Amino acid sequence: MRTLTSLTPTPNAKSPVSLRAVVERITRDEVVHVARLARLDLADDEIDQFTQQLGAILEHAADVEALEVADVEPTSHPLPLRNVVRADEVSESLERDEVMACAPDVQDGQFRVPPVLGERT
Amino acid sequence: MSGLVPCATADTPVEPALPPGWELVVGLEVHVELDTATKLFCGCANQFGAQPNTNVCPTCLGLPGSLPVMNERAVELAMILGRALGCDVNRSVMARKNYFYPDMPKDFQTTQYDQPTNTDGRLELADGFVVGIERAHIEEDTGKSVHVGGGGRINEAVYSLVDYNRAGVPLIEIVSRPDIRTIEHARNYVEELRAIVAATEVSDARMEEGSIRVDANVSVRPHGSSELRTRCEIKNINSLRSLGRAIEHEALRHVDLWTTGSGPQQQTRHWDEAAGRTTPGRSKEDAEDYRYFQEPDLVPLEPTPAVIAAIDEALPTLPAARRAALREATGADADAARLLVERGQDSLAMAAAASGADAAKVVTRLVNDLAVDDWSAVDTESFAALIKMESNGELSASQAKVVLGDLVEQGGDPADHAARRGFEAMDSTELESLLDELIVVNPAEWSRLRGGDEVDRKKMQGFFTGQIMKATRGQADGRAVAQLLAQKSV
Incomplete structure (x- = not known):
């Protein structure tokens, strides 16, 4: 797991997050669980690192939660937009050959994928 | 809750x-x-x-x-x-x-x-x-x-x-x-x-x-x-x-x-x-x-x-309300009402019944004989006219089915379709003389119908009905034939 690590900002040295505080917010096991759901394969030291960082984020959320916001409408979107819709009119789809050319494995105009257990819908 | x-x-x-x-x-x-x-x-x-x-x-x-x-x-x-x-x-x-x-x-x-x-x-x-x-x-x-x-x-x-x-x-x-x-x-x-x-x-x-x-x-x-x-x-x-x-x-x-x-x-x-x-x-x-x-x-x-x-x-009348209205107007039973509303034929049924066609026949004819995807050519007036022709004996049940098929295919006036197909009501004297001829040709069968046991009688009724239908190319009214056989065989 490299991508996420490289994007992670260095913890602010001026306000170090105490490990004690974050342990109350999220456990190591929860981080392992969430990583598994996201199909991330984390090394041991990364699990520690993310436990601390995610704890810090939750800590911040707890700060926000402490505010009195009973009169504030929850923000669904940063922009004050409503009902952004398009007309139900067909536009051109992609050429199938073009689409299939991007796939690692195809058969009969379909994407061929490894066998999967359990049906979704 | x-x-x-x-x-x-x-x-x-x-x-x-x-x-x-x-x-x-x-x-x-x-x-x-x-x-x-x-x-x-x-x-x-x-x-x-x-x-x-x-x-x-x-x-x-x-x-x-x-x-x-x-x-x-x-x-x-x-x-x-x-x-x-x-x-x-x-x-x-x-x-x-x-x-x-x-x-x-x-x-x-x-x-x-x-x-x-x-x-x-x-x-x-x-x-x-x-x-x-x-x-x-x-x-x-x-x-x-x-x-x-x-x-x-x-x-x-x-x-x-x-x-x-x-x-x-x-x-x-x-x-x-x-x-x-x-x-x-x-x-x-x-x-x-x-x-x-x-x-x-x-x-x-x-x-x-x-x-x-x-x-x-x-x-x-x-x-x-x-x-x-x-x-x-x-x-x-x-x-x-x-x-x-x-x-x-x-x-x-x-x-x-x-x-x-x-x-x-x-x-x-x-x-x-x-x-x-x-x-x-x-x-x-x-x-x-x-x-x-x-x-x-x-x-x-x-x-x-x-x-x-x-x-x-803009909401349409919903199925529950339509079923209730159809049953009220035609006396259709629950299953028939559900079926006709499902097919969207309830308004046709009610309009035909309202114009004087026999409501029970309207429902039966629709349930049994209009199970098709496209019946847009069938308008209320001609459908009601068809049912009236069936009710007053101008068409037999089987002829009415055929004419309904013509209406589905081509629309038009049911009387025209009936005439084109040569569907004309056979009057009872015609039927009777036809039966008399059949009795002469099939005396053994006739006596089995009159004197046989229950099974025999049923069988021979079927035989004579079949012969009459064959001779009339299906134009005889089944009920009229049954009536005639019952009268004659007493």
């Missing part, structure tokens, strides 16, 4: 399939594909049966950088169905349901979670039983996978082939409250929902094409109890027949598990039509944990009261 929830435990019968003392508890989740021209978030065609992966674009393939834009018509159809089900239409927000599975290339399904469009409705079945509707929310359909190898069974697949034509097709998922207590009501619920969907034209409502898909949440409890015990969600139910079989099998499995141990585990299970049983879906470690969050690329939907009022104004 909402006021809409009927008190179902006291007076509804226990499903005969369950052992005494146990009660069935069922809630249904019905997915309906909305009849839009395009998908929910992109302009790809919403079309059944196209060549695989020909209705796809960067948005429904989940390619990086693509963005969804909400289909206005899909939202409108969802609100129409919501209002038809008596729901409150709310401000709603789309959410991401995260999971990894090749049927959804984005790795999440865009749906509604805590702020669905429609909530708190009700659906009244043909017998008056009311099932509460918890919610009816908008979401996108997934792609379609075909599992290849291992005899096509999913757990033995060697690989899977995925077609994304269906990915992103607009759906509405209608979630009932766990109010259903019998298999019959589960089927009736789906039938009634299908009728409402058809009446409001939000979907073509074809179960065999997957336009309507049903999942059943099944649990059992001791009769008289009001608790909700551990439920299992049964997927892969493809017909009303499967629905009944799947619920029955699952309920019996639960009773067995409660009787012999500590009961079932909450899980998703699949109905195996061929084996007649449910099998477990994902394992426990893959238990549902979808980490829903609000979709940041779509903004809230906030219909104004004026929009909702306009939808209410």
Whole structure:
């Protein structure tokens, strides 16, 4: 797991997050669980690192939660937009050959994928 | 508990399939594909049966950088169905349901979670039983996978082939409250929902094409109890027949598990039509944990009261009201009323009856002989005229059927069709002289009809009727022939 690590900002040295505080917010096991759901394969030291960082984020959320916001409408979107819709009119789809050319494995105009257990819908 | 929830435990019968003392508890989740021209978030065609992966674009393939834009018509159809089900239409927000599975290339399904469009409705079945509707929310359909190898069974697949034509097709998922207590009501619920969907034209409502898909949440409890015990969600139910079989099998499995141990585990299970049983879906470690969050690329939907009022104004008369009106006007029985309303022939029936045609004949003729997809050429006036011709003996029942077929094909005046086919009423003297000739030619058969035992008589009645029909090329009225035979043979 490299991508996420490289994007992670260095913890602010001026306000170090105490490990004690974050342990109350999220456990190591929860981080392992969430990583598994996201199909991330984390090394041991990364699990520690993310436990601390995610704890810090939750800590911040707890700060926000402490505010009195009973009169504030929850923000669904940063922009004050409503009902952004398009007309139900067909536009051109992609050429199938073009689409299939991007796939690692195809058969009969379909994407061929490894066998999967359990049906979704 | 909402006021809409009927008190179902006291007076509804226990499903005969369950052992005494146990009660069935069922809630249904019905997915309906909305009849839009395009998908929910992109302009790809919403079309059944196209060549695989020909209705796809960067948005429904989940390619990086693509963005969804909400289909206005899909939202409108969802609100129409919501209002038809008596729901409150709310401000709603789309959410991401995260999971990894090749049927959804984005790795999440865009749906509604805590702020669905429609909530708190009700659906009244043909017998008056009311099932509460918890919610009816908008979401996108997934792609379609075909599992290849291992005899096509999913757990033995060697690989899977995925077609994304269906990915992103607009759906509405209608979630009932766990109010259903019998298999019959589960089927009736789906039938009634299908009728409402058809009446409001939000979907073509074809179960065999997957336009309507049903999942059943099944649990059992001791009769008289009001608790909700551990439920299992049964997927892969493809017909009303499967629905009944799947619920029955699952309920019996639960009773067995409660009787012999500590009961079932909450899980998703699949109905195996061929084996007649449910099998477990994902394992426990893959238990549902979808980490829903609000979709940041779509903004809230906030219909104004004026929009909702306009939808209410435009709602068609719903099937329950149409059935009642049809029965009132024609005396049709419950099954006939359901069938004719389903086919949209109730207004034809009522108009024909109102214009003086015999109401019972109108209903019978429609039920038996107008089971066709396209009957647009049949107008009220000519249909009513046809029934009158049948009623006053100008046409026999079988001739009336033929002429109705002509009306379906070509429209026009039934009298013209009857004349062209040479259908003219045979008067009774003609029939009688024909029978006299037949008696002369077949004396042995005639005496068997007069003096034989019951079986013999029946047989010979059939023989003479057949001979008369043959001689008249089917133009004789069957009832008139029967009458004549009865008179003559005394």
